[in-house]
Amino acid sequence: MTDTTTPPLVLRGAVGVWFALAVFGLFTVAFLWINQAKLTASLPEGMTVRDALVPLTIAAVFFGVAYGLFGWLLRRGNRRARVGLTVTAFLHLIWVVLPGVSLASMITVVLLGVGLVLTWRPAASHWLRAQ
Template identity: 45%
Template structure:
């Protein structure tokens, strides 16, 4: 029994970590662009205060999903078989949130990363490795 995970498991963990980082960087970029977003909201007749509210909500979502991906990705790296189900659950909730918020098409990169991470998490090499631990 090897202490090192196979390439599929390492790649899965890397994708989950990348997804967490991407979410945080994406929301940080929106905060940097806050003034421009407020100007656009004002031009369209929307309440500019809603921009801050939306950014706070998006930040909370990015942190929660990112924390899930990092924590469960770490557990997958350690060979915990339940982490595959946990990651899949977090990913499904994330996709559901994207669909319900109407932002799934705008977050194509996120959806693709979720698909790749899930596939790698359930590939035979990863499954066999976590089955040994």
């Protein structure tokens, strides 16, 4: 007989990836705020550092809160949290890919892919269906 109260390893791993993605996004923006001088050189003419960092900060907080909330709900057995995570990941993917390629965006894309794969694995689906 299997334990239906404890999520399988794959689902716990998925939740860990979503939390890691939230933290990574927030740390990335914090790093940009700390290193504003380096960012200034790469900005287009007439754009200030604040013009660039405020939308990035808002997006990082939005995605971080969304991943944290949906990850917590997923860990508690809420099946709809997977849809919320998938939609959030799709929006995040668009947000990250459109401006161009960077190391941070590539890491984000990899984390998004791993999180989605783990979230939709059959073991996770079976456990969520049993809840």
